[in-house]
Amino acid sequence: MSQPRMSQPLSHPALSAADPELAALVGAEEQLQADTLRLIPSENYVSAAVLEATGTVLQNKYSEGYAGRRYYEGQQNIDQVETLAVERAKAVFGVEHANVQPYSGSPANLAAYLAFAEPGDTVLGMALPMGGHLTHGWGVSATGTWFRGVQYGVRPDTALIDFDEVRDLARKERPKIIFCGGTAVPRTIDFAAFGEIAREVDAVLVADIAHIAGLIAGGAHPSPVPHADVISTTTHKTLRGPRGAMLMSRASHAKAVDKAVFPGLQGGPHNHTTAAIAVALREAAAPSFRDYAHAVVANAKALAEALLARGYDLVSGGTDNHLVLIDLTSKEVPGKVAAKALDRAGIVVNYNTVPFDPRKPFDPSGIRIGTPSLTSRGLGTDRMPLVAEWIDRSVQAAAKGDEDALTVIRGEVAELMAAYPAPGLPTA
Ligand SMILES: *Cc1c(COP(=O)(O)O)cnc(C)c1O
Secondary structure, X not given: OOOOOOOOOOOOHHHHHHOHHHHHHHHHHHHHHHHOEEOOOOOOOOOHHHHHHHOOHHHHOOOOEEOOEEOOOOOHHHHHHHHHHHHHHHHHHOOOEEEOOXXXXXXXXXXXXXXXXOOOOEEEEEOHHHOOOHHHOOOOOHHHHOOEXXXXXXXXXXXXXXXXXXXXXXXXXXXXXXXXXXXOOOOOOOHHHHHHHHHHOOOEEEEEOOOOHHHHHOOOOOOOOOOOOEEEEEOOOOOOOOOOEXXXXXXXXXXXXXXXXXXXXXXXXXXXXXXXXXXXXXXXXXXXXXXXXXXHHHHHHHHHHHHHHOOOEEHHHOOOOOEEEEEOHHHOOOHHHHHHHHHHOXXXXXXXXXXXXXXXXXXXXXXXXXXXXXXXXXXXXXXXXXXXXXXXXXXXXXXXXXXXXXXXXXXXXXXXXXXXXXXXXXXX
């Protein structure tokens, strides 16, 4: 592990005075986020306003319950904060009900189980190695041990969701809940097709839009409304808010959702997070957010094109959203080796399984990249050929064990990123 830089961060005077060791780590992380090209599709840069909201005295409060029905006094301001967040969520996503209290995406999904299934019930979700999330009933997750997870995948020829398989499984297994959405799905989710299947078998359809919530808010991906019964989302990925989550639903499911989150699963809400969610949703309602959402997709498509031109195999052949899944099999570089080399070159990605991966999950064939962070810094499609070139040179350097080449790329990356200041980071 590299040592934190010794220069003191300018932006956290109290922290620097009280705990220089921790402050130095925060400063080093600020430097890392400034200097590197961050391509993790679930990450982003929040605005300075969102960051400030998370650091407020709102975090000092306990507020079990919901606005107007709390178990604690002193909620004059907190009730208004939460109501703002709820009303903004309803407006941005066009939903009848929103619960902004889930601590993160995984607990939000667990609350959906609690609301609509009993332990041992069958749930249908996308298999993790096909692009689904752990919490969609995968075996190592509580959702796959306390419930009976049945999993669908993608077609081997197209890498697209196989709706014949989904329908057949739903008819045969009669799941209580069907999950759609995922963590490594580069294509548009057909919410209408899932909705039709869920209605046919009388299942609750949960659209987990954690990755694409910002694209939906900005009109760059179709909305799950009115096809889904419940919408689950994180707030910190493309939506560009604080780490947190929301559950949204029709009015008819409002009670079940609220009861599951509190008192079913959680205690007091994180009010500083609620405030930052409200700020992020205000930002998401602004016209500039539509530009951002469409730019994220345009960048991903341009990056995919540039990688294809360099001979890379992309799962499903490209992308409709913010995410590109590269299958490195033909390059003869394992995903993990490539990801670690890219990291040394200042390009941050994660290694990832590809559908029907012959390699092990901890040493898979692919890497997963995405464009939310670079778009938030203002990079446009004109820069994507260069990004593809850096990825290609890094993968080639990884194959040859050429550390010097990675160091050269790291310098080039830092130089370009300096021209695109990141939101929320100190510029000094
Ligand atoms: C990220 C993600 C989650 C989990 O969110 P955490 O906040 O990490 O718990 C759930 N579902 C999907 C589809 C995700 O991408």
